[in-house]
Amino acid sequence: MFPAVTSLTGGLGLFLLGMHLISEGLQKAAAREVQQILAKVTSNRVYGMLTGIIVTILLQTSAVTTVLLVSLVNAGLMSLSQALGVILGAAIGSTFTAQLVALRLSDYSLWALVLGLLPYLFSKRFRWKHLGEALVGFGLIFYGAALMGEAAVPLRSSSGFISLINHLSAQPWLMVVISTMFTALIQASAATVVVAMALASQGGLTLPGALAMVLGANLGTTATALLCSLPLSRAAKRVALAHFIFKLGGVLIFLPFLPFYTCLVRITSLDVARQVANGHTLFNIINMLIFLPFTPWIGKLTERLLPDIKEEKLARYLDPSALEVPEIAFTNVMRELMRMAEIIKKEMFTRVMLPLAEREIEVLAKLKEVDSVLDYLYQAIAKYLVRIPEENLTEEQLILKIKLLYIANDLEHVGDVLVEMAHQWRKIETSGLEFSREGQIELQEMFQKVKDNFNAAIEAFVANDEIAAAQIVRRHPEILRLEKDLRCSHFKRLQQENRLSLETTSVHMELINQFLRLNFHNVSIAQAVMGII
Structure with a gap:
């Protein structure tokens, strides 16, 4: 026997x-x-x-x-x-x-x-x-x-x-x-x-x-x-x-x-x-x-x-069983990054720059909650990428691994910037003041351009379009010029002793700084798509 x-x-x-x-x-x-x-x-x-x-x-x-x-x-x-x-x-x-x-x-x-x-x-x-x-x-x-x-x-x-x-x-x-x-x-x-x-x-x-x-x-x-x-x-x-x-x-x-x-x-x-x-x-x-x-x-x-349940903090696409098959594992990471971008666009961009009359109650607390989801997903993505075995990766896949980590980091920082913007708006809410009409228009104009660049960077990432990514990088000097113009315009209103401009000046200038930070991350995402890492 x-x-x-x-x-x-x-x-x-x-x-x-x-x-x-x-x-x-x-x-x-x-x-x-x-x-x-x-x-x-x-x-x-x-x-x-x-x-x-x-x-x-x-x-x-x-x-x-x-x-x-x-x-x-x-x-x-x-x-x-x-x-x-x-x-x-x-x-x-x-x-x-x-x-x-x-x-x-x-x-x-x-x-x-x-x-x-x-x-x-x-x-x-x-x-x-x-x-x-x-x-x-x-x-x-x-x-x-x-x-x-x-x-x-x-x-x-x-x-x-x-x-x-x-x-x-x-x-x-x-x-x-x-x-x-x-x-x-x-x-x-x-x-x-x-x-x-x-x-x-x-x-x-x-x-x-x-x-x-x-x-x-x-x-x-x-x-x-x-x-x-x-x-x-x-x-x-x-x-x-x-x-x-x-x-x-x-x-x-x-x-x-x-x-x-x-x-x-x-x-x-x-x-x-x-x-x-x-x-x-x-x-x-x-x-x-x-x-x-x-x-x-x-x-x-x-x-x-198995009815649907709320799964905001769950990394939906990071399947551990796919780690041994790099092609599938990288696709899973890309899907999770696209989810992070969608959360930013739908849950944060739509809330952060609304005028006071249209703003939600406790918008700062809500954005902090969304940002905690982004932080969690970034950590999950980073750990998942580290677990993909490198011995069977081609040189192209090794570069892709680093590229995806860069993009995940930039998306997480975008969430941080938007929360900081909400902090500045909170100062306006508690003061009971508004921006001057001209200042509000200028801020919205720059924010819209930065937001458009973010959307374009994500589209370039999804399509792996290096030409579209290069255009975002080339548009960065335009954002820098716009920042100078907006500061100059605001200083002119201060010289004219515009009361609203005087009382909201620190918040106004800080929001412009945050717009610049946002666009730096847009450019960083675009550069990652181009392979500049």
């Missing part, structure tokens, strides 16, 4: 390592393309389902596809309804691994290992290294599957093992629960299915027992996305919950009809291992046909189970 258990656990370990290498290698080699494919999925459920199949075949794991979907929905790049069809397709694509193992390609596993090592060790290009890593993974899963198959031979002669398996096979609900927990623990449904194939092919497990394991494997694979969604937004959690509902619904439908399901699987092949693999595929195809028409209602159900 000891050599058999050793080979079984060792084979499982190699299989899991192989799955990890395949997933990591293919994600890194094609992350940008996969992300673009997923992000362009339309509301057509059938198209989304087909996309899910293709992407999961490329990534070799539905768990990773679902985690990517969680990230995209969390980042606002995909709606919940779009993601649901992809989830059902991903489940079908995940059966490709078991089908490959059923082809018994173990004779070629070591060749795949050697051929993958060559680019992995010697290639100077990251993409070839990642593809080599994936090929090494394929070699390991085939070799690991072969070891598990050999380990199952002596197990069928063990009376204790056979008694346990027979007991579990007689209680398929229990087999499903154990299989679900095992899959959730190892986070790879394909590994559980391959174990079932190995045991069934050597007579150590009946076909109904193996299919019960398959059902548990499909349910257990939802644990990965559920765990990844915990620190993310409500929308991301709904994707993971919908994935769980699809799988749980399928298991509850199939389990009472396990004898019929077994008969259906038996007619697909004479080979037992192939039957188990086909059972895995059939479950997910039939499950897709059952649930695909009902995806809009499933989406509404998840919204009722």
Whole structure:
């Protein structure tokens, strides 16, 4: 028994390592393309389902596809309804691994290992290294599957093992629960299915027992996305919950009809291992046909189970599971920076320079609250960027990392400047005075120009438009000239002994200083877009 258990656990370990290498290698080699494919999925459920199949075949794991979907929905790049069809397709694509193992390609596993090592060790290009890593993974899963198959031979002669398996096979609900927990623990449904194939092919497990394991494997694979969604937004959690509902619904439908399901699987092949693999595929195809028409209602159900809550201080887009895939991680940071900019535009710019008659009560307190959100997001972004591993980054990505940190810092400082402006306005509010009519117009004119520059800087950042960014830098001398003109105009009113100008002069001049500070940060953002860091 000891050599058999050793080979079984060792084979499982190699299989899991192989799955990890395949997933990591293919994600890194094609992350940008996969992300673009997923992000362009339309509301057509059938198209989304087909996309899910293709992407999961490329990534070799539905768990990773679902985690990517969680990230995209969390980042606002995909709606919940779009993601649901992809989830059902991903489940079908995940059966490709078991089908490959059923082809018994173990004779070629070591060749795949050697051929993958060559680019992995010697290639100077990251993409070839990642593809080599994936090929090494394929070699390991085939070799690991072969070891598990050999380990199952002596197990069928063990009376204790056979008694346990027979007991579990007689209680398929229990087999499903154990299989679900095992899959959730190892986070790879394909590994559980391959174990079932190995045991069934050597007579150590009946076909109904193996299919019960398959059902548990499909349910257990939802644990990965559920765990990844915990620190993310409500929308991301709904994707993971919908994935769980699809799988749980399928298991509850199939389990009472396990004898019929077994008969259906038996007619697909004479080979037992192939039957188990086909059972895995059939479950997910039939499950897709059952649930695909009902995806809009499933989406509404998840919204009722997880209603929206106020999440202002939550970093919505910084998905920790994407840190190993730099392309996705950087996209997440960009989305969070765009969110910071939107908060500044909608919550701060619209409030800070209103005339006294139109100002909200306690506007300073409200702006301080918004600024605390910006401070929190800046810290979260900085920590997230630091956690992106640098060993696999290209030179361009290393520069982008620094660039994004610069922009995050400037946005956080913009919030500080706007709070300081509110402090100055507070002096006007408590004094009961107003700016002179001419002074009010001049201040609004300069503020509008600075605000326009901020909007232009953010648009240049979003579009990565260096030409537009250069125009913002070139406009800075115009702001400096306007500042001189406004000071001169204000001094003339002081010479004319304009009472309002005299009594508000310190605030007037300080606001002009703050406008200059704002525009310095606009220019700094534009320079970061241009690569001047």
